Amino acid sequence: MKKIKIIATIPARGGSKRIPHKNIMPFMGRPLIAWTIEAAMESGIFDRIVVSTNDFEIARVSESQGIEVPFLRKEANDDISPVSMATITAVKQAQDHWKEVYDVVVQLMPNCPVRGNLEILDSYHYFVKATVDFQISCFRYGFMNPWWAARLDANFKPEFIFPESLKSRSQDLPELYCPTGAIWIAKIYALLRDKTFYGRDHIFYPIDWKAAVDIDDWSDVEFAEAAFNLKKSEIAAED
Secondary structure, X not given: OOOOOEEEEEEOOOOOOOOOOHHHOEEOOEEHHHHHHHHHHHHOOOOEEEEEOOOHHXXXXXXXXXXXXXXXXXXXXXXXXXXXXXXXXXXXXXXXXXXXXXXXXXXXXXXXXXXXXXXXXXXXXXXXXXXXXXEEEEEEOOOOOHHHOEEEOOOOOEEEOOHHHHHOOHHHOOOOEEEEEEEEEEEHHHHHHHOOOOOOXXXXXXXXXXXXXXXXXHHHHHHHHHHHHHHHHHHHHHO
């Protein structure tokens, strides 16, 4: 049986506006991207790990973490292109550079520093078992109940999104899930065909909320630090 060749892509475009140099900002004593590089390497399942960036400084920092960055991203460098196109570009460049053909790609966003190698392994094993073309990580909403979400006008008057849900207790409402950029997996032929991880038969796969935290603004940094420390203490308690 032919061995499945797996490539990991870490899309890390330069030019973040909300947090300047976000992908290499300090996080828990290391550059933010270092945590994703480490998780990918420690998972042990990848034939190649590619940091896809258009930024020389991000490339330099990534190489300092023990990973090769032999090329910069050719396309999808703006803040409008979907990240799936950055991953497609990275896969094509990697195949051209190393003269290899990959079967599966795992996209790992560098702004999800709490996601570790065990979450990657668990998600990939489920992907293989599910025999689907696309799998997107998600987490279950907890105390923030989207069923009771509301818009506020200028006078703070609420307009409820799901007004009928106000008649139900929270424990009686169906569980809801939110996608996170932590671990997205696709068969490469399907990603090239559909140009998105939300392809024709995609599924969501839940991961722990701590691993699902992604950093977009400064308030997210504080939340990610708290999640990181909580996960660390849970691991220590298990040992």
